Structure formats: structure tokens, C-alpha cells
Amino acid sequence: MKTLKSIILGLALIIVTNVVKADDVAKLTKDYAVATYIDALAHGKVEGLNDVFDSSAKFSMMRGNKVLSFSKKQMVDYLKTTENTEQECKVSSSTVENNGEVAIVKVDMQYNGFTRSNLVTVSNTGSGWKITAVHSVFK
DSSP states (O other): OHHHHHHHHHHHHHHHHHHHHHHHHHHOOHHHHHHHHHHHHHHOOOTTHHHHEEEEEEEEEEETTEEEEEEHHHHHHHHHHTTTOOOSSEEEEEEEEEOSSEEEEEEEEEOSSOEEEEEEEEEEETTEEEEEEEEEEEO
């Protein structure tokens, strides 16, 4: 009887763990990843940001003729310094390409006098949709 209780308890634990893990993966949709990125960049809401960036994500930014490159850690650390900072800009986004496994979403941030255009690459990884690259240009 004691063995049966242990087996049932073990199975229940496995089921609960898989349901929680499945819920986390289900939450990581393309739209959720892009919305989380926009919330962090434009509104200083960094909650969930680490989850939507792939561990190998690359970030680049054109500054004149120079390309600056950043890692996931550098970008997350920077965005945490801007937590709760509301940008004075209008944000718009549109899907440039989507083939079911990879999507490129253009996120424009219109400030007074210039626009920051971000090309966000979102990939359907084994653990949900995650941002794998962002290239930013100022015009």
C-alpha cells in the first residue's frame, strides 16, 4: 500500500511539472515575444524579458557607419537600467516575413526628429517563440 501511494504521488508530481512547463511554452508565442520586447524598450516593463530572448540572441545597432554589437546579457542589463522609464515616442509594428518557423517583425519608434527602426527576428525554438536577433537603425 505504501508503494502504491509513492507511485501515485510520483506520477502526480510528474504530471504537474509537465503541465506547468507546457504552460510556459504555450505562453511564448511570437506575439507575446514581440509585445514583451516593445514593453521593455518603450515602456520600461522588463518582466518576462529574459524569457523571450534566446540564449544566443544577438543585438546590433547602426551608429553612422559603425555597427555596435551586444549580447543577450548586455541587452538585458541595459534594459533593466531603463526599468519604469516611459519613452516619448509612438510605436508601430508590422510583420515583414513569417514562414511559420521564423518571423521578422519591424518595430518603429517615432520620436520628435528621428525614428528608431528595429528588425526583430523571432524563431520558433523547441521551447516556444524567442527573439534571436534585433538590428536597430536610426533615421
